[in-house]
Amino acid sequence: MEQFAQQFVNGVVLGAMYGLIALGYTMVYGIIQLWNFAHGEIFMVGAFGGLAVWTALPESLAENAFLALPLIFTAAVFTATFTAVLVERVAYRPLRSSPRITALITAIGVSIVLQESVRLFYPDGKRPQSFPGLVAEGNFSIGDVRIPWVSLFIVIVAFFAMLLLQAFVHATKTGKAMRAVSQDPDTARLMGIDVNRIIMVTFAVGAILAALAGVLQGMKFRQIDFHMGFLAGLKAFTAAVLGGIGNITGAVLGGLLLGITEVMATQYIPQGSAWKDVWAFIVLIVVLVFRPTGLLGEDVSVRA
Amino acid sequence: MTELLQVRGLSVRYGMIEAVKDVSFAVSEGAIVSLVGANGAGKTTILRTISGLLPPVAGEVFFADQPLAHLPAHEIVASGLAHVPEGRRVFPRMTVRENLDLGAFVCGQGNNIDADLERVHTLFPILAERAGQKAGTLSGGEQQMLAIARALMSRPRLLMLDEPSMGLAPLITQRIFDIVAELREQGTTVLLVEQNAQAALSLADKGYVLESGSVVLVGTGADLLMNEDVRKAYLAE
Numbered sequence: 001m002e003q004f005a006q007q008f009v010n011g012v013v014l015g016a017m018y019g020l021i022a023l024g025y026t027m028v029y030g031i032i033q034l035w036n037f038a039h040g041e042i043f044m045v046g047a048f049g050g051l052a053v054w055t056a057l058p059e060s061l062a063e064n065a066f067l068a069l070p071l072i073f074t075a076a077v078f079t080a081t082f083t084a085v086l087v088e089r090v091a092y093r094p095l096r097s098s099p100r101i102t103a104l105i106t107a108i109g110v111s112i113v114l115q116e117s118v119r120l121f122y123p124d125g126k127r128p129q130s131f132p133g134l135v136a137e138g139n140f141s142i143g144d145v146r147i148p149w150v151s152l153f154i155v156i157v158a159f160f161a162m163l164l165l166q167a168f169v170h171a172t173k174t175g176k177a178m179r180a181v182s183q184d185p186d187t188a189r190l191m192g193i194d195v196n197r198i199i200m201v202t203f204a205v206g207a208i209l210a211a212l213a214g215v216l217q218g219m220k221f222r223q224i225d226f227h228m229g230f231l232a233g234l235k236a237f238t239a240a241v242l243g244g245i246g247n248i249t250g251a252v253l254g255g256l257l258l259g260i261t262e263v264m265a266t267q268y269i270p271q272g273s274a275w276k277d278v279w280a281f282i283v284l285i286v287v288l289v290f291r292p293t294g295l296l297g298e299d300v301s302v303r304a
Numbered sequence: 305m306t307e308l309l310q311v312r313g314l315s316v317r318y319g320m321i322e323a324v325k326d327v328s329f330a331v332s333e334g335a336i337v338s339l340v341g342a343n344g345a346g347k348t349t350i351l352r353t354i355s356g357l358l359p360p361v362a363g364e365v366f367f368a369d370q371p372l373a374h375l376p377a378h379e380i381v382a383s384g385l386a387h388v389p390e391g392r393r394v395f396p397r398m399t400v401r402e403n404l405d406l407g408a409f410v411c412g413q414g415n416n417i418d419a420d421l422e423r424v425h426t427l428f429p430i431l432a433e434r435a436g437q438k439a440g441t442l443s444g445g446e447q448q449m450l451a452i453a454r455a456l457m458s459r460p461r462l463l464m465l466d467e468p469s470m471g472l473a474p475l476i477t478q479r480i481f482d483i484v485a486e487l488r489e490q491g492t493t494v495l496l497v498e499q500n501a502q503a504a505l506s507l508a509d510k511g512y513v514l515e516s517g518s519v520v521l522v523g524t525g526a527d528l529l530m531n532e533d534v535r536k537a538y539l540a541e
Contacts, residue, residue: 173409180395180406186357187393192381192410192458 002144007263013151013220015259016158020213021236022243022251023165024206030182030246031202033100037107038087039210040233041114042080046211047131047224048118049079054132065134072134076211083114084207085200093196111229118226128225131218154216161212162252165205169248178202182246231277238284244297253295258283307366308333308462308493309354309385314363316346316353323349325517326363331462336484336494338504338525340538341514347497348390349517351464355387356380368461382410386460390467390497392451396440400431403439403450407457417457424453427483445476452483456492463487464495469503481507501538505529513538 021043028036053075054062061067091110095103119125135153139146169175180188181198189195217232218224239258243250258280265279266272272279287294309331316324324346331337339347352358354365356377365372367385381387386407395403404424408417425432428449434442439450448468455463465484469477481503488494498504505511508525513534521528528534 173405176398176402176406177409179398179402183395183397184393187389187395188406189357189377190355190381190387190389191406191454192378193406194376194378 003267005143005145007267008260009145009147009151011260011263012256013154013259014263015239015256016155017213017217017220017255018232018236018239018259019252019255020158020161020209020216021232022239022255023162023209023248025233025236026240026243026246026248026251027178027202027206029240031178031199032092032096034092034103035107035237036092036206037104037233037237038110038114039206040229040231040236041111042084042087042207042229043210043214043217043232043236044224044226044229045083045114045118045214046076046080046207047214047218047228048122048125048129048226049211050076050215051129051131051218051224052079052122062132068132069134072132072215073212076215077208080207080211080214081204084203084210087114088200088203093199111233115226115229122226125226128223131222131224133219133222135219150220154220157212157216161209165209165248168205174198174201235277235280238280241284241294242287244294247294247296250294250296257295306333307331308368309495310364310366311350311354312364312366314350314353314365315361316349316358317361318349323517324353324360327514327517327519328363329512329519329522331493331495332509333461333493334488334491335509336488336496336507336525338496338498338508338511339514340498340501340504340511340528342538343499344516345514346517347514348466350514351387351389351466351495351497354380354464355385378410381458384459384461385464386455386458386462387464388451388455388466388468391470392444392447394439394442394447394450394454396438398439399436400439400442400450401435403454404431404457407454410458420457420459424456427456427486428453445472445480448472448476448480449483452480456487460492462493462495464497466497467499468496469498469500477503501534502529505534 021039024039025036028034050072054068054072057068087110091106092103095106133150135150139148169178177188177193177198178201180191180193181195185195235258239254240251242258243254261283262276262279266276307330312328314324314327315322327350339350341347349358353360356375360373367383370383372380395406404421408420411417430446431450431453434446439447442450468480484494484496485507496504496508505525505528511523511525511528512519513521513528521531521534
């Protein structure tokens with residue numbers, strides 16, 4: 001029981017990070033029906049942006065978490081957002097009316113370009129880079145369950161980011177415009193909404209969330225590398241499909257379910273840990289077979 | 305009367321098919337003008353081109369003496385031209401109130417939206433009752449009312465209605481047309497596209513009959529209703 005509770009907590013922490021990345025996937029899909037397979041790389045680029053600024057900080061500043069953390073997050077968010085908006089403008093917008101497979105292949109191409117750019121141009125980028133922990137090391141305990149402080153920090157940051165996203169999408173004018181574009185782009189234009197601007201904002205919001213996840217993952221595993229976006233991206237994609245394509249609550253739910261499934265399968269299935277990264281895709285296949293629209297998904301094919 | 309909207313020599317193509325051929329017409333300030341014609345005559349294409357959703361291959365559109373060609377759709381709305389699309393196209397997973405808010409998207413933030421809300425709620429009391437309901441759950445007639453109300457939220461000088469009677473019961477259709485007449489009384493100019501020629505022409509100051517993308521007849525609404533050819537072709541006589 002104690003072991004189960006411990007693993008459950010681990011699963012939630014992992015799932016919170018998957019959820020943050022999945023949000024960007026699902027929002028971009030909701031608005032232009034593109035599986036942005038470069039989104040995992042936006043997460044990676046964000047982490048490297050944060051690390052680059054931290055490395056450049058004078059030692060007195062770098063050791064002070066209260067000053068360094070906001071700087072790292074700001075740098076990560078800025079780098080990821082800039083990259084995502086640039087990619088949208090240069091690679092995706094010219095293909096807006098092309099067949100979907102064209103845009104999908106382009107996304108895979110962009111993903112390779114971003115990985116290789118970091119590998120080649122980040123100092124010693126071909127090797128994993130160590131990432132600062134910053135949050136107090138060690139654990140606190142609830143009963144017999146031990147929770148690292150950094151895990152608590154991850155869950156808090158993810159929770160508030162998701163809360164802010166909900167507020168943005170439901171209570172602001174731009175957020176409402178985003179939902180309108182995802183439901184009916186032509187009619188949204190008739191409302192006076194600049195659809196290109198809304199698409200750009202969607203990419204930017206997705207990138208901000210991915211950048212947060214990138215820094216959080218770095219802090220947790222104390223290491224990042226140019227390849228980290230690949231697996232994270234695939235799992236976030238799974239989480240988005242699991243929750244229901246285009247559904248924001250679904251992405252968070254999918255992320256949590258996936259994180260918990262992965263941890264539990266590793267713990268309780270014999271030889272489970274050797275198959276650590278396989279469970280996500282088994283879940284994906286099962287979902288696609290029995291509920292192709294995902295847990296909270298609506299039938300996306302009905303669209304005038 | 306001054307011409308609020310002028311369309312001159314408009315042609316639109318879908319690939320090889322010329323859907324609209326050299327169409328010209330005008331809408332005077334304060335008038336109701338109807339475009340009638342069978343399915344596929346090019347009525348919807350004309351409205352979509354005026355709104356900037358489709359690019360014309362030739363021709364010009366002037367709204368309040370300003371050329372609209374090459375303006376993006378969202379700027380055309382802001383200039384005072386609202387379009388209620390065919391099939392209503394309310395945002396189904398948003399509430400009635402959110403749909404109305406989006407109609408006011410071009411108005412500045414908090415720019416007296418309350419007064420506009422009150423106006424459309426007076427015209428369509430049902431929308432006040434259903435404010436919190438998802439638009440997709442409304443009946444067809446209610447959705448049509450919402451689509452018109454949403455367009456009115458941008459305080460248009462010209463309201464373009466595409467087949468507002470489509471798929472509605474005769475009683476509801478009558479109510480919609482009554483409201484169109486009332487809007488004109490309040491000073492809104494209306495361009496009405498309809499297959500229901502009887503209703504559209506009875507209401508219109510001026511009418512244009514379209515056939516395969518071209519204007520074949522022009523006249524006052526009353527004249528066209530009396531016209532032999534119109535009666536044969538559109539009024540099933």
